[in-house]
Amino acid sequence: MIAKKLISKEIQTATLETTGGEALSIMQEFRLSHIAVVEDNKLLGIISEEDIWNMHDEGNKIKSISEKIEMLCMPLVRDVFEIIKYMDEHKLTLLPIMGDGNYFGAITQQSVIEGLASIVAIQESGGVIILEMNKKDYSMSEIAQIVESNNLKILSAYITDVDEKNNIKLTLKLNKIDIAAVIQTFERYKYNVAASYNYSENTDNLSDRFDSLMRYLNP
Numbered sequence: 001m002i003a004k005k006l007i008s009k010e011i012q013t014a015t016l017e018t019t020g021g022e023a024l025s026i027m028q029e030f031r032l033s034h035i036a037v038v039e040d041n042k043l044l045g046i047i048s049e050e051d052i053w054n055m056h057d058e059g060n061k062i063k064s065i066s067e068k069i070e071m072l073c074m075p076l077v078r079d080v081f082e083i084i085k086y087m088d089e090h091k092l093t094l095l096p097i098m099g100d101g102n103y104f105g106a107i108t109q110q111s112v113i114e115g116l117a118s119i120v121a122i123q124e125s126g127g128v129i130i131l132e133m134n135k136k137d138y139s140m141s142e143i144a145q146i147v148e149s150n151n152l153k154i155l156s157a158y159i160t161d162v163d164e165k166n167n168i169k170l171t172l173k174l175n176k177i178d179i180a181a182v183i184q185t186f187e188r189y190k191y192n193v194a195a196s197y198n199y200s201e202n203t204d205n206l207s208d209r210f211d212s213l214m215r216y217l218n219p
Helices: 020-028 049-053 062-068 078-091 109-120 142-147 181-189 206-217
Strands: 034-039 040-046 094-099 102-108 126-134 154-161 169-175 192-199
Touching: 020 034, 020 049, 034 094, 034 102, 034 169, 034 192, 034 206, 040 062, 049 062, 078 094, 078 109, 126 181, 142 154, 142 181, 154 192, 181 192
Parallel strands: 040 102
Antiparallel strands: 034 040, 094 102, 126 169, 126 192, 154 169
């Protein structure tokens, strides 16, 4: 999944002439702590809620703290996992996206979660198991057999590299919350269960789900 599919078109932007109060109102409306600053469809960068509060006068314009504007953005062609990593590294609630040198739109935590749901089934009730192993020991057919022998099904699976020693982490999203038995089976077969999580349909607010997603990718 690439960045273009995650863009929220309705997110408003600010200009250098936007007052601090106006910027804060936009952030409050969309539940964000960052806003993109755009002039003539050109991205100047983003500014944080904290920087605006530090102006001490919401009537001042953003241009009065232009030195606080940070050029944090990504191009349209980047993958969702690159986007998640970048947003996590910079602690962003909003990430501007560039296309052909112009501001194209913004990605938010919510759009990331909703977009990634189709890949990792994060919105489905169930458990998550993360297995760590060497690439040469990876066998999806054996792993699937272990899961199914416990009357569970794999809703999604993806691999992330761990280090330069060819170690990988395999994240499995399963269709049931109770995954204790399958964890025991993996351990009996000498698999390294690096982590496991249980999520019901009605738990976690947006921030918690985003933090959980970060743990899925960087446990």
